[in-house]
Amino acid sequence: MTMxxxxxxxxxxxxxxxxxxxxxxxxxDTTKTYFWGLINIRKNGGVKxxxxxxxxxxxxxxxxxxxxxxxxxxxxxxxxxxxxGGKEGKAVRSNWMRYEQSVSGxxxxxxxxxxxxxxxxxxxxxNLSYYLFNTSWADIHTGLNFRYASIxxxxxxxxxxxxxxQSSWGVSKRSFAPRLLEMSISNSANLQWFExxxxxxxxxxxxxxxxxxxxxxxxxxxxxxGWGPSVSYSIGIRYIxxxxxxxxxxxxxxxxxxxxxxxxxxxxxxxxxxxxxxxANYGLFLTISAFYGGKKTVGDVAKxxxxxxxxxxxxxxxxxxxxxxxxxxxxYRAEAFIRxxxxxxxxxxxxxxxxxxxxxxxxKALNRYLQARSLTDDPTxxxxxxxxxxxxxxxxxxxxxxxxxxxxAQEALSLVERTxxxxxxxxxxxxxxxxxxxxxxxxxxxxxxxxxxxxxLLDKAETExxxxxxxxxxxxxxxxxxxxAQANRVTDFDALELAIQSLExxxxxxxxxxxxxxxxxxxxxxxxxxxxxxxxxRRIERRMERERKAMEIxxxxxxTVGMTVPEVQDILGEPGEIVRKTTxxxxxSQLWIYRLKNGRTLQLSFREFILFKIEEE
Numbered sequence: 001m002t003m004x005x006x007x008x009x010x011x012x013x014x015x016x017x018x019x020x021x022x023x024x025x026x027x028x029d030t031t032k033t034y035f036w037g038l039i040n041i042r043k044n045g046g047v048k049x050x051x052x053x054x055x056x057x058x059x060x061x062x063x064x065x066x067x068x069x070x071x072x073x074x075x076x077x078x079x080x081x082x083x084x085g086g087k088e089g090k091a092v093r094s095n096w097m098r099y100e101q102s103v104s105g106x107x108x109x110x111x112x113x114x115x116x117x118x119x120x121x122x123x124x125x126x127n128l129s130y131y132l133f134n135t136s137w138a139d140i141h142t143g144l145n146f147r148y149a150s151i152x153x154x155x156x157x158x159x160x161x162x163x164x165x166q167s168s169w170g171v172s173k174r175s176f177a178p179r180l181l182e183m184s185i186s187n188s189a190n191l192q193w194f195e196x197x198x199x200x201x202x203x204x205x206x207x208x209x210x211x212x213x214x215x216x217x218x219x220x221x222x223x224x225x226g227w228g229p230s231v232s233y234s235i236g237i238r239y240i241x242x243x244x245x246x247x248x249x250x251x252x253x254x255x256x257x258x259x260x261x262x263x264x265x266x267x268x269x270x271x272x273x274x275x276x277x278x279x280a281n282y283g284l285f286l287t288i289s290a291f292y293g294g295k296k297t298v299g300d301v302a303k304x305x306x307x308x309x310x311x312x313x314x315x316x317x318x319x320x321x322x323x324x325x326x327x328x329x330x331x332y333r334a335e336a337f338i339r340x341x342x343x344x345x346x347x348x349x350x351x352x353x354x355x356x357x358x359x360x361x362x363x364k365a366l367n368r369y370l371q372a373r374s375l376t377d378d379p380t381x382x383x384x385x386x387x388x389x390x391x392x393x394x395x396x397x398x399x400x401x402x403x404x405x406x407x408x409a410q411e412a413l414s415l416v417e418r419t420x421x422x423x424x425x426x427x428x429x430x431x432x433x434x435x436x437x438x439x440x441x442x443x444x445x446x447x448x449x450x451x452x453x454x455x456x457l458l459d460k461a462e463t464e465x466x467x468x469x470x471x472x473x474x475x476x477x478x479x480x481x482x483x484x485a486q487a488n489r490v491t492d493f494d495a496l497e498l499a500i501q502s503l504e505x506x507x508x509x510x511x512x513x514x515x516x517x518x519x520x521x522x523x524x525x526x527x528x529x530x531x532x533x534x535x536x537x538r539r540i541e542r543r544m545e546r547e548r549k550a551m552e553i554x555x556x557x558x559x560t561v562g563m564t565v566p567e568v569q570d571i572l573g574e575p576g577e578i579v580r581k582t583t584x585x586x587x588x589s590q591l592w593i594y595r596l597k598n599g600r601t602l603q604l605s606f607r608e609f610i611l612f613k614i615e616e617e
Contacts, residue, residue, distance in 0.1 A: 053307045061193045063330045064299025064321060068139045068190060069130045071291040074122035076254060080149075080283020082114040093280070099273040103162050103169075106176060109155020116151040118258075118283060122186045127293075129329075138189060139294065145186035145204045147230075149258075149281070150179045154214060168270050174221070175214050178279060180260060182208035182230050195240070195296055200252070202234040208260050213272065223269050226262035226277075233257050236287060247292055254285040297321060299334055306337055311348045315341035346376035350385065366392050366422070393423035400433065409433070409440040435465035442475055559604075563611045568592070568604065575604070583607070 085093035092108035099105075108114055125143030154177035163170015184206025192198030208230040213221040236254030258281040265275055302317030318334045318341070325331070353368030366389065373385045396419040403412035413433045419426040438461035445454035458472045559571055575592035583589050587608050594602040596616075605613035 048309070050307045050309050056303065056307065057193075060333075062296065062300060063333060064297050064303065064325075064328065065192070066293045066295045066297055066325075067127055067130045067329075068141070068291050068294040069127045070293070071125040071141050071143065071188075071289060072123065074120075074125065074287065074289035076120040076122075076285040076287045077117070078254070078256070078283045078285030079115065079117055080256070080258070080281045081111065081116075082108060082151075082279050082281050083111075084280035084282070089282075093278070096278045096280070097274060098276040100275055101165065101273065103165050103273050104158050106155075106157055109176070113153055113155035114151065115153070116149060118147060118149040118281075118285070120145060120147045120285070122188075122289075125186060125188065139192070140187065140189045143186050145182070145184040145206065147180065147182040147184070147208075149182075151177045157213075162273055166270070166273070169273050171271065173216055175216075176212060177214040177220070178210050178212040178262070178277070179220065180208050180210050180230075180279075182206055182260070184230065184232075190238075190294070192294065197237060197239045197252075198294075200234075200236045200238055200254070202232070202236075202254070202256075204230075204232045206230055208262070210260075210262050212262075212274075212277070221271065224265070224267050224271055226265040228261045228263040228276075230258065230260040232259070234285075236285070238287070238289070247290060248294070250287075250289050250291070252287045252289075254287050255283075256285055257282050297325065299325070299328070299330075302334070303337065306341065309344075309348060311341040311345045315345065342375070346372040346378070346381060349375070350381065353388075362392060362395075363418070370422070389422050393419050393426065397423065397425055397429065400429075404433065404436055407440070409437040413437040431464045432467070435461040435468045438464065439468055439471055439475070442472075446475060446478060559611075559614065561611055561614065565590075565606060565609045565611075568611060572602075 081090075082092060083090050085091045085096070090111055092114070096108070097106055122143050122145050125141035127139065127141055129138075129140070154175040156173060156175050159170045159172070159174050161170075184204040186202065186204045188200055188202040190198050190200050206229070207227060209225065209227040211220040211222070211225055213224045215221070234254045234256035236252050236256075238250040238252035241249045241251065258279070260279045260281070261276070262279075263276045265272075267274075298317050299321035302314045302321055305311075305314035305317060315338055318338045321328075321334050322331060322338075328334075349368045349372035353365040353372065356362070356365035356368065369385050369389050369392075373382060373389065376382050376385070396415055400412040400415045400419075403409070403415065413436070416426050416430055416433045420430060438457050442454045442457035442461065445451075445457060455476065458475055461468050462472050559568065572594060576595045577593040579591040579593070581589050588606075590606040590609075592604040592606065594604075596602060601617050603615045603617065604611055605615075
């Protein structure tokens, strides 16, 4: 039964682990859950995975997860039976108990007489590789184990028969009720494919002590005891109660086999012929535990993107993983994935560009093609990208010429400017399209009577492309005609100057204004001269007024000690600040403060309203 049990458990564990697909990655394909959410089976919905996807799901599912660095507490309680012999494994083995001499053997009693319970406690199970080397190759933990086990309804020993061999062995009726206390070293390994649960494999080895003779009054004979080695093997499943917490808790079931060999019997009163007994126990245990770590990291997310062929995002996530976990044991794997992403990103970008091309999103497609071209070292891929980029450039230039012919010069220029980075033809044609756009703007300005602005734009257009001179001259003649019309409506000084400049510009463009317009120009200049003369006289008068006021200040009476408050006010006016107080003699004392332009202050001190001190600071 032992072999069958382990085979069954192994097959079930492998099926649960290996036959299932990726859990939640945020992708669009659907996921079906089974067994209350413990198992997530993903249907790919036609998604083409990157090569190696299934192998990764089976053997490297959570290779970038955080190490489980500590399991502080793991408590088990379960029911088991002592067996391992016979056809079905329900009986004890024939040589499970040994004696001092030939006596009738004890077969362990009925099946129910060998059923008991056990309580186990594992404490401080640490990931030694993590703490010793700051890395973790696997979630393998080592700690201390304490176990208590006893039988519910023990069977009666054949003490009467044994007493016929030696009287001390049959003193009274006794039952075989082994009560075990064990302390062991516990080693366990966790194997996790999914976030909500994992498999746990455990092995312990240590020493056990036992009292095993019990009276009908259920009291153990303290003079008879034994001790010996004990080992156990278990496999179980754990369900994580709250995967999001930093200190997480689990509940689960374990199937365990324990082998205890009590081969050192202490029997000072020679009350039993038993010299050794071996207990092979099989049981099912309910387990609760707490642990730290084990969370899915950005590295696991990066791998999901990689196998979904989003190499750009995968690379960013892998780089973030290396930054966050520089000492992770699988850092080298992340670096290998980054190198693969660098190799495959150009292909991904080209595919995205083709997808945009199919939807007539040419600008977005071009951006992808250019990114792919800058990254690829593959000559075949580079040639294909160059041909497609050149085709887009030719199509754009053809469309730009069509827009120009339709009078949409600004749109044509914008298209050519977006094409310059990928086409020498566009670079050469750019001045011509700029000139045409400027001519169009000049025409619009002229139509809205912004004549000087129109002339400025025409000059710029001719600078960009001298070939547009004829069109520019035609527009300049129209501008000259409008300048003459504007000059006749001048009413202020600024307008006078603008009108005169306009007429002179028009005369320069056309070679002459005609008699009528020449008289207009002459009258405007006379008007401007008169206005300038008037303005000059006004400036002279304002300056003379300032000089006069300055002379009046100079002629004023100078400030001297002994002046009264009104006299000072006549000369300097009111001060910026007055500080007033009364002297011990009851006299009025004032400090007048004037702030000067150079940043200094003039301070005048009065006593009984008479100036007695002048200071400048």
